[in-house]
Amino acid sequence: MRFDEGRPVLYRNFSAGRLVNVRPGRVISDDDRGLLLWLARGSGVMIEVAADGRGVRDMSFAEWSTLPHRMVPATWSGPGILKFVPPGVDHSVWFFRDAEGTFTNWYVNLEERAVRWDDGDIAGVDVVDQDLDVVATPDRKWRWKDEDEFAERLALPEHYWVPDPEAVWAEGRRVITKIEAGEFPFDGTWTDFRPDPAWPVPVEVPAGWDRPGAR
Numbered sequence: 001m002r003f004d005e006g007r008p009v010l011y012r013n014f015s016a017g018r019l020v021n022v023r024p025g026r027v028i029s030d031d032d033r034g035l036l037l038w039l040a041r042g043s044g045v046m047i048e049v050a051a052d053g054r055g056v057r058d059m060s061f062a063e064w065s066t067l068p069h070r071m072v073p074a075t076w077s078g079p080g081i082l083k084f085v086p087p088g089v090d091h092s093v094w095f096f097r098d099a100e101g102t103f104t105n106w107y108v109n110l111e112e113r114a115v116r117w118d119d120g121d122i123a124g125v126d127v128v129d130q131d132l133d134v135v136a137t138p139d140r141k142w143r144w145k146d147e148d149e150f151a152e153r154l155a156l157p158e159h160y161w162v163p164d165p166e167a168v169w170a171e172g173r174r175v176i177t178k179i180e181a182g183e184f185p186f187d188g189t190w191t192d193f194r195p196d197p198a199w200p201v202p203v204e205v206p207a208g209w210d211r212p213g214a215r
């Protein structure tokens with residue numbers, strides 16, 4: 001399954017079998033390297049909160065796991081980012097930019113590999129975020145991120161959706177090898193990307209965003 005350039009494609013994250021995060025992207029390219037999506041500032045997104053409106057980072061994971069949840073609309077208010085979804089690997093690579101649109105760093109989001117779906121009017125990729133991340137800069141330096149959050153959740157296996165933490169660390173280490181070597185996609189590719197100002201910004205998440213998970 002390939003997605004046409006310019007097509008809106010939803011990046012959706014599931015946790016514990018629930019849809020918890022939806023971000024609309026525009027297809028920049030989709031080829032043997034993988035799928036490249038543009039998430040524009042001002043885009044409408046959906047995010048899961050507790051029934052009382054608090055977010056997952058406003059409380060302990062233990063409390064979060066016992067509360068009822070709901071999805072609410074929000075706006076992507078940070079700088080736009082490119083999300084690169086390579087095929088057959090358990091991570092995606094996000095290209096962070098500053099307010100002027102200048103590339104600053106990569107953010108490697110460790111996640112169960114993307115499963116694609118296409119409903120005709122709307123299409124998407126579904127992932128399962130594994131919390132641990134790697135942040136890397138153009139000087140080939142890197143650091144782990146959210147190890148504490150990962151550990152906190154692993155301590156509650158009855159609520160957590162990551163069965164094999166060692167596999168997540170191993171995937172991170174594979175990516176770090178590429179970062180240190182300056183290999184694609186950490187070789188400068190797409191760091192000069194500039195969105196066309198004429199592209200429409202999807203201020204509302206399109207209908208069909210809540211269809212069942214593809215995996």
Ligand code: MG
Pocket residue numbers: 109110129130131132133
């Ligand atoms: Mg993460």
